[in-house]
């Protein structure tokens with residue numbers, strides 16, 4: 145296997161060199177692009193605060209595949225298994241409900257100490273952590289409002305939760321030496337047509353301003369805000385819409401989170417990256433796969449994933465775009481879901497790095513759209529897979545579908561034993 149990977153790599157390097165692309169440089173660049181894996185694929189967004197409670201907030205994990213993680217120790221073991229099958233740099237994105245405590249902790253009272261095991265684990269794995277306040281699956285979000293709630297006390301509860309979350313995020317960054325991106329997503333919205341669309345948005349803007357008022361070192365913590373079109377039970381109105389958060393992020397210079405499932409079905413976030421980055425300092429991506437709705441299917445190596453990756457690489461956005469994943473499929477092996485989605489994201493980045501972009505740009509500038517289309521299509525079948533396999537080999541991860549055997553063995557020896 146090693147010999148055939150080496151041979152294919154040597155040939156591939158020559159093929160790419162012939163179109164002006166340095167495959168070795170592409171691999172070095174891929175090492176500068178961590179993908180933040182989302183903890184919530186491992187347990188269907190249940191968390192450890194109240195794992196038996198229902199998932200609310202208009203999101204849904206469908207399926208009942210056996211073996212989901214029941215506690216943080218199991219989730220970390222599952223993540224280690226998944227991460228061992230994915231080459232290159234990775235991060236972990238945690239939600240507040242994944243805290244660890246012997247006694248119940250209210251969300252407005254969460255502290256860094258409730259995440260110290262995660263930090264110790266991240267140090268051992270040599271990865272950074274990202275964070276999210278959890279403004280759902282809670283009695284005080286049951287009527288569909290959190291940071292925009294009309295009741296002052298309830299709204300303050302969520303403001304305090306987000307403030308507490310920022311302190312945890314800054315602690316991650318300080319402990320791990322890499323900034324934690326903390327993304328605020330709230331489910332606030334209405335099932336039916338509201339009379340007052342403005343009031344909740346006015347409350348949300350004031351609440352967010354209070355949330356971000358405490359200053360943290362940019363080297364430790366980055367604020368991001370995530371818009372959405374609709375949720376289940378919030379079909380007619382979403383307070384934190386695209387326009388709302390685009391304006392908020394631009395005026396407050398926070399990062400803007402673009403989730404691939406949060407727009408109209410024919411809208412794509414790949415087209416939004418180059419527009420939004422002109423106004424905001426950073427983008428956070430939630431790479432996902434909406435199938436007819438915000439269904440959060442596992443990311444494929446499809447046209448849109450490729451287009452997202454190509455935008456990051458073509459515009460050299462290495463330091464301004466943070467790549468996160470957001471899917472939760474409970475109908476298949478959850479570890480396989482992580483591996484498939486994360487490997488696909490990385491494959492798309494590699495393919496983008498192997499594109500002869502300078503040449504394509506020249507054709508475009510010269511108005512040679514025939515040449516642009518012809519070469520864009522031809523380069524799709526250059527031997528990128530041989531470069532990918534070399535990357536996997538160098539990172540001591542399976543080059544091809546052998547990773548599935550490892551997942552199946554883990555399923556047999558570990559997951560099947562979970563009740």
Ligand SMILES: C[C@H](O)[C@H](O)[C@@H](O)C(=O)CO
Nearest residue numbers: 184189203276329403470
């Ligand atoms: C659990 C996540 O934070 C959530 O999926 C959010 O990012 C989202 O996309 C809601 O639709």
Ligand SMILES: [Mn+2]
Nearest residue numbers: 370403430470
């Ligand atoms: Mn999302």
